[in-house]
Every structure is written in C-alpha cells, then in structure tokens.
Amino acid sequence: MKKTALLYWAPGGNVEKAAHSIVAQFEQGTIELKDVAGFDLKRLNEFDQFIFGCATIGAEIWLDAKADNKWNEFFVKTEQLSFAGKKFALYGLGDQVKYPDYFVDSLGYLKTEIEKRGGTIVGEWPTAGYSFTDSEGAEKGMFYGLALDEDHQPELSHERIVKWVALVKQAFSK
Numbered sequence: 001m002k003k004t005a006l007l008y009w010a011p012g013g014n015v016e017k018a019a020h021s022i023v024a025q026f027e028q029g030t031i032e033l034k035d036v037a038g039f040d041l042k043r044l045n046e047f048d049q050f051i052f053g054c055a056t057i058g059a060e061i062w063l064d065a066k067a068d069n070k071w072n073e074f075f076v077k078t079e080q081l082s083f084a085g086k087k088f089a090l091y092g093l094g095d096q097v098k099y100p101d102y103f104v105d106s107l108g109y110l111k112t113e114i115e116k117r118g119g120t121i122v123g124e125w126p127t128a129g130y131s132f133t134d135s136e137g138a139e140k141g142m143f144y145g146l147a148l149d150e151d152h153q154p155e156l157s158h159e160r161i162v163k164w165v166a167l168v169k170q171a172f173s174k
C-alpha cells in the first residue's frame with residue numbers, strides 16, 4: 001500500500017490545528033503526521049505521497065535560509081534529491097483581509113520547490129469563496145492547494161478540509 005506523510009511547519013498554531021483535522025479524515029494508521037523539523041530525511045523514500053502544510057508569514061522569510069522556518073531548511077537539505085514519482089498535496093494558512101495582495105503566497109513557494117525536484121502537485125482548490133487581490137499561491141482561479149483562513153473564515157475550515165481531503169485521496173489513488 002502507498003504510504004502517506006503529512007509534514008507541516010510551524011507547530012502550535014493554525015497550521016498544526018489544520019494538520020490534525022486533515023489527518024482525522026484518513027483511516028487510522030494510513031498517514032503519518034510530523035512537524036517538518038522532526039522528520040528524518042532518510043525516511044523520504046518510505047513515502048509515495050505527501051501532504052505539506054505551511055502558513056504565509058511574510059515573503060522575505062522564504063528567501064532567508066537562516067530564518068526560523070523549517071520548510072526553508074527542508075528545501076535546502078533536499079536540494080540534490082529527486083521527488084520524481086511522488087505526489088504532493090499542499091495546504092496553506094493565510095489571512096485574506098490583512099494580506100489581500102499576498103494571500104497564501106507560500107503555496108507558490110512550496111509548489112516551485114517541489115516541482116524543481118520533480119514532484120507532482122495534486123489537490124488544487126478553487127479560489128471561489130475567498131476575497132483577495134493577488135496570490136503567488138494561485139493561478140487561473142485555482143490555488144495550488146487548500147487555502148485556509150482561520151483569522152476570517154474559521155467556520156468554513158472544517159467543510160473545506162473534508163471536501164479537499166476527498167479530492168486528495170482520489171488523486172493519491174490514481
């Protein structure tokens with residue numbers, strides 16, 4: 001059976017909360033949950049499919065490998081590795097009211113880095129129902145993964161997660 005890992009950063013906030021809600025949609029024992037800093041990179045090839053979760057906390061952080069964002073460290077350490085043959089579903093936390101020009105930008109960052117290593121993105125999600133002006137995490141009416149806004153639409157998160165996980169399971173099973 002194909003193995004799935006959900007890796008997220010950062011712990012202790014909305015990204016982690018969403019991680020637990022997503023995992024709850026999978027059958028017990030079919031998905032492994034880890035914060036990305038606690039994930040042993042030697043285990044990458046144990047998994048065929050991944051869910052990656054992150055929040056957008058200012059674009060400049062992505063560019064600074066020394067910043068305390070463990071996704072950055074993950075991508076620095078995996079620079080020479082191939083993700084070919086693996087599928088990746090993304091989810092991103094953001095705030096569409098305070099940051100309407102940068103809403104869930106980090107979905108774009110994750111997609112770029114994964115595709116550089118040959119991985120395949122699945123689980124795109126429509127931008128309908130959100131209100132923002134620009135995002136590096138979307139094109140042609142679709143986000144590169146699930147966008148969640150716990151600051152302004154927390155009541156919609158559960159339903160979004162349920163629907164999105166159903167899509168992701170389909171994509172993983174192909």
Ligand SMILES: Cc1cc2nc3c(=O)[nH]c(=O)nc-3n(C[C@H](O)[C@H](O)[C@H](O)COP(=O)(O)O)c2cc1C
Pocket residue numbers: 009010012013014015016055056057058059093094095096099102103104105149150151
């Ligand atoms: C300093 C700071 C910068 C942020 N920048 C953005 C941003 O550029 N785009 C966006 O969509 N959300 C932005 N947000 C909102 C967060 O992504 C959002 O609140 C998220 O739910 C935080 O997740 P966490 O609790 O796991 O850290 C920012 C939040 C903070 C505190």
